[in-house]
Amino acid sequence: MAAYDPDNIFAKILKGEIPCHKLYEDADTLAFLDIIPRTEGHTLVITKESAPDLFGISPQGLGKLMAVVQTLAPKIKTAVGADGVLIQQFNGAAAGQTVFHLHVHILPIKDGVPLRPQETGMAEPDALAMTAEKIRASL
Ligand code: 5GP
Numbered sequence: 001m002a003a004y005d006p007d008n009i010f011a012k013i014l015k016g017e018i019p020c021h022k023l024y025e026d027a028d029t030l031a032f033l034d035i036i037p038r039t040e041g042h043t044l045v046i047t048k049e050s051a052p053d054l055f056g057i058s059p060q061g062l063g064k065l066m067a068v069v070q071t072l073a074p075k076i077k078t079a080v081g082a083d084g085v086l087i088q089q090f091n092g093a094a095a096g097q098t099v100f101h102l103h104v105h106i107l108p109i110k111d112g113v114p115l116r117p118q119e120t121g122m123a124e125p126d127a128l129a130m131t132a133e134k135i136r137a138s139l
Contacts, residue, residue, distance in 0.1 A: 002053055004052045004056065004101075008099060008100055010099055011101055014030060014048060020033070021132035023043060023076075023139065028047065028068075029046065029048060030045075033128050033131060035123065038105075039108055039110070040110075041082065041106075041131055042105065042106070043135075044103045045068055045103065046065075046104075049102070052100040052101060053091040069104050076108055076138075078138060080108045080134065082110050085106060086105075086106075086107040086109055087104060088107065
């Protein structure tokens with residue numbers, strides 16, 4: 001299992017040291033918009049347990065995380081008018097993981113609209129704020 005760095009970017013978001021466009025929070029999880037959205041409404045759901053990846057979390061914690069993904073994904077899909085939802089989760093740099101705090105991507109997909117390339121860069125804060133507002137209103 002990978003070591004957990006308590007100063008990783010998502011740990012800082014959890015501690016409130018870095019802002020995020022929060023969509024949902026409970027005792028075990030936090031959901032917020034990805035700062036480099038691959039689609040409109042691209043959301044990250046993270047655990048509050050200090051787990052670097054899927055293999056570092058308790059089965060109970062994983063169950064709670066996935067239950068939130070299951071609840072939020074269809075609501076986010078509806079809020080942005082998408083046709084489907086891609087759920088992604090990466091483990092290890094070789095698999096594409098860049099932030100080593102367990103998280104699940106919720107990517108609403110519209111028919112015929114491809115994912116934006118990662119190189120597109122950060123979204124405009126105003127655009128993220130509008131999307132977050134739209135989603136929060138539907139949760
Ligand atoms: P990974 O490849 O590790 O599954 O994805 C990490 C995700 O975190 C990427 O999609 C990236 O855009 C997102 N991300 C990285 N830093 C930040 C940040 O400071 N704030 C937010 N909201 N998302 C971030």
